[in-house]
Amino acid sequence: MSSPEETSDHPSLSVARTVVCAILGLSFAIGVPGNSFVIWTICGQMKERTPTVVLILHLSIADLLVLVTMPLWIYSFANAWSFGIVACKALAFVVYCSMYVSIFLITALSLERFLAVSYPFAAQRWKKKTTPHLVVFLIWFLSIAFGATIVPFQEMVDTEGGLQCAARSYENNSQEAACLLLETVVGFILPFTIISTCYACIGRRIGRMTCPSRRRSARLMASVVIAFGLCWFPHHVFNLLSVASLLTEDLHPEASQALGRVAEMGVYIASSVTFISSCINPLLYAFAARNVRSSARFTKFSKLFEQINPVSRQESPKETPYPNEQEKTTSMEII
Template sequence: MGSDQSSGEPDSSIALSVARQVACALLGLAFTLGVPGNLAVVWTVCRRMKAPQPTVLLIVNLAAADLLALLTVPFWIYALTGVWRLGPFVCRTLVWLVNGSMFSSVLIVTLLSAERLVALVRPFQLQRWWHLAGTRRVLVLLWVVALALAAPATLTADPSQCLQRQFSSSQQLVTLLLLETVAGFVGPFTIIAVCSACVRSHLRQLHHPGRRRASRIVTAVVVAFAVCWLPYHLSNGAAVAAELLEASSAELFEWLHYAAEVGHNISAPLAFLASCVNPLLYAFAARRIARAGGLAGLFARMVPSFYSDGAHQVAKQSFGESASGQALGLNSPNPAS
């Protein structure tokens, strides 16, 4: 993901210079915070958990996607400080990797949100069909889709600057930026928002001591996703509007094009901050047990923490209070299995 450039130089070099300094600071912050955190998640699951549950498998893939995106940060900082000298192949490969990893991250967050809702309203059905083999197949498909969605960005990468994008026509710019925004934000955000609203509504019906804390976590998921990604896709919208209005108003076209260019220089690095917070937002759901077993203990307990409210409600409705304890016991996987 990068900024777009379809016409001449911007009106104010000072504003762009400041924007690039802010971008370097945001990228440096994302790299410093995100790489160690995501490495810790991947290392813990791979080395200390022999057979992670499906939810944990989603989280480790989320951490891997975020880590892959963050490992490209030094190249983008280098590109911001001068002319790109690493060649077109390296540029297009990095553009494909960073876009693919970011699409994967967004899609996995969306899948986690949907899983959270199903775990509350259909816990036993989810336990029956959401197994490791099925999760792996879904993840393979998800990565293939993400890398396919990232492929068009390589066709528009400017090999002389790499951060900039060159479009062969206005139609290509409008099509690719709209595809990026719909597939990377509007669609996933709609699903996340609907799932989160349903989860919050469901939690209000459950007289559970931790429902307020869980509601705050669900809200944080939506807020963090919007804060990190909305500015970038608003910049995409400004670029698309500039192209559509070029014939009707030259002055409005210049203003929108300049706003999109400055906006992309700041908002694209801001999107990297999502790679720092994604794993933490879900870890907070089980933070009360973090003292037992560190990250491995937290991840082993995370699945029951998501399922227990829904399982408890279904058990009470179906079997009565005497059977609810047994149902909850069946819904708690063995951390070592």
């Protein structure tokens, strides 16, 4: 997003706005019913929810919160922002809060998968009813705190097409660079370093799995992570380009301006692509559920979620004797 002073309305920006509206409209049309169905399935069709399913439930809730704001964003980009500065700040907060919730939940899912494979007995503690709810509470608390950092800076900008809720106002370049770096480090680099490490360890074990449901849930969780990474990676690339432009403004003015123009143009499309991550997860669940045997089509989701269980109840170390430690680990692991 550009600063309020950068109000030039290039023809290419008009094309970008058209593409943005199309992406947002498609995300809304697919994501709202998809995430609503996931929430209905988990809350209405599952009597017992595993910790993993609890995380998936909150991931769908966070995605739905973003998607219900889409009509306002679409109207704004197609016409002008006419809802006031309070609504502008509030909707920006919802979007960024959801971003942090999603990445933190996906990080928690990756850590849970890693524990289930590498430390199955430690994963037993994860099954306690209070533990997942405490983790979810902490995730929402941190996400609200990080999402609130954008509120003081979010502003409306006056363009040739009217007011737009698409600008941030900072006191100086250092403050802007610090905020962008915080967003990228906390919202992408650090979580994905943890996620990549977890799945690198998990990948060593996947080839030895024989249970189809375990392999299916492994592929499902990995696809959720990959989809989120692909959707958010361009946004953070342009964030870093903006930071580079700010830091080189005094030393290399021409290079700084070139980077700034690239970041200004690319951020429109890249930011809209991030919303695809809010609608794609239900499609991944539906694709994974195709191979789940069920007499009714709508029950396949619940069957799929029932299979995503880090440590099965029947394989509890207190109930099943194991002849040796290797057999214990093999029997307990599930992804």
